[in-house]
Amino acid sequence: MCEVALLWALFGLVAATLVGIDTPASPYSRTLRLGALGFLAVELLIPLWVFLDLRGREEVGEIWSHVSAMPVVNVFGLLGYVEARNRQRD
Numbered sequence: 001m002c003e004v005a006l007l008w009a010l011f012g013l014v015a016a017t018l019v020g021i022d023t024p025a026s027p028y029s030r031t032l033r034l035g036a037l038g039f040l041a042v043e044l045l046i047p048l049w050v051f052l053d054l055r056g057r058e059e060v061g062e063i064w065s066h067v068s069a070m071p072v073v074n075v076f077g078l079l080g081y082v083e084a085r086n087r088q089r090d
Contacts (some may be wrong), residue, residue, distance in 0.1 A: 003069045004047055013042040048076045050081050057085065 014037050019027045025033060050068040064084065067077035 003071060007040055007044050043071050046078050
C-alpha cells in the first residue's frame with residue numbers, strides 16, 4: 001500500500017507547516033494548507049474505513065482495499081465497494 005504511505009508522508013509534511021516547521025509546503029497560504037490537510041485526511045479515511053469494513057466480511061473481494069487506496073480515484077473505489085457490498089447483502 002505505497003499509496004497510503006505517500007498520503008501519510010504528505011499529510012505529515014503539510015501538518016508540520018501548521019506547527020511552525022519549515023517544509024516545502026510552507027510558502028503556501030494557511031488556507032490552502034488547511035484545505036490540503038482536509039483533502040488528505042479524507043483520502044486517508046476512505047481506505048481505512050474500507051479496510052476495517054472488509055475485516056468483518058468474507059464475501060466481498062479484497063481488491064477493494066487497493067482500489068480505495070488510490071488517491072483521487074478512491075472516491076469511485078468507495079462507491080464501487082459499497083455497491084458490491086450491498087449486492088452481496090441482497
